[in-house]
Amino acid sequence: MPTAPTPPLPWLQPTDPLPPPACAWGPDDPAPGLLAAGGALDVPNLCSAYAQGSFPWYGPDQPILWWSPDPRMVLPVSGFRLHRSLRKTLQAFRSRADCEIRVDCDFRAVITACATRQRTAQSGTWIVPEMLEAYHRLHAAGHAHSVETWVAGRLVGGLYCVALGHAVFGESMFSCATDASKIALAALVGLCRHHEIGIIDCQQRTQHLASLGAREISRASFLMHVEEARTRPAPSWAFDPVYWDTLLPPTAPTA
Known part of the structure; x- marks a missing residue:
């Protein structure tokens, strides 16, 4: 045929x-x-x-x-897999006074790092200059956000995403320190859990995302989710350390 x-x-x-x-x-x-x-x-x-x-x-x-x-790769935040090594990394990060998560502190630095960071098996970038400027304008309009990993006053990793109400679309991440991008992703999951945002869009399948709990769903199911989620009021795009409690046991109070 x-x-x-x-x-x-x-x-x-x-x-x-x-x-x-x-x-x-x-x-x-x-x-x-x-x-x-x-x-x-x-x-x-x-x-x-x-x-x-x-x-x-x-x-x-x-x-x-x-x-x-079609299908679409998504990360259900309730199904985020916190592997033992990442759990230990987050616990250490949370316990250090010089480690913090910032949101929208330096969006341009994050997207620029995502565009220029060398990646395994990639000879170039899809974040061409026109895309970088377009998403910076989207950020200025309140529809794109960066989740940033800072250590000792230095940006060491992060990610950026697009958000329409409760519809969150992951775009890209970078890391210049071990697990820095995974820490930012975990922080985004914590923020989403706190605000009852159920899904982070991952666009297309990768083994790395699958190992963290992402899975494929039909385009029709994804579009139904977007249609409902984008009509919900936008959350506050800020990170409170208490959001770590959605992923880790609460830290014991100091004497």
């Missing part, structure tokens, strides 16, 4: 809306999950894209490419 031809990829003008997620290329097409090309990275377009579960992802010398994968 002959295979169906690949549907044409929509090419968008800057003011064009994205096609519905169901129009994304399927598993037998050249790039499963690819939804459209072109368009613009302004704040309204980005918010509209995330509201329908889509996101931009492209490399240098490529047009803007929009994606809506």
Whole structure:
């Protein structure tokens, strides 16, 4: 039986809306999950894209490419796996006066580090300069946030995410000290648990995320989650050390 031809990829003008997620290329097409090309990275377009579960992802010398994968990788915060080694790391981090989690203290430094940090098996970055500036504008508009790991007054790791109400979309993370990005992710999980945010979007499957409890769900299930979660009031994007109690036993009071 002959295979169906690949549907044409929509090419968008800057003011064009994205096609519905169901129009994304399927598993037998050249790039499963690819939804459209072109368009613009302004704040309204980005918010509209995330509201329908889509996101931009492209490399240098490529047009803007929009994606809506099926299935979708998500991290249910109740299922976050705190392995023994990470638990010990968090306990040590929590006990030190010179270690802290900051939120939105230096968003530009975090996204710049994510864009420039060398990664295993990657020759380049998808956070091209236009993307970096677009997400900085999204941050200024209150829709993108950084969760940062600081040690002795130095930023050593972190992540950034997009948030619409209670819909949280993880984007990228970096580390220049052992486990610094995992500490930031654990802090984000603690913040989400405190505010009863159930899922962190991880976009696409990686073994690292799967080892921490992330799993794949259907695009339809993911879109139902986004539709409900984004209508809920945005939480306070700040980290209180008491949020560690959602992951670790409370520390004993000092005498």
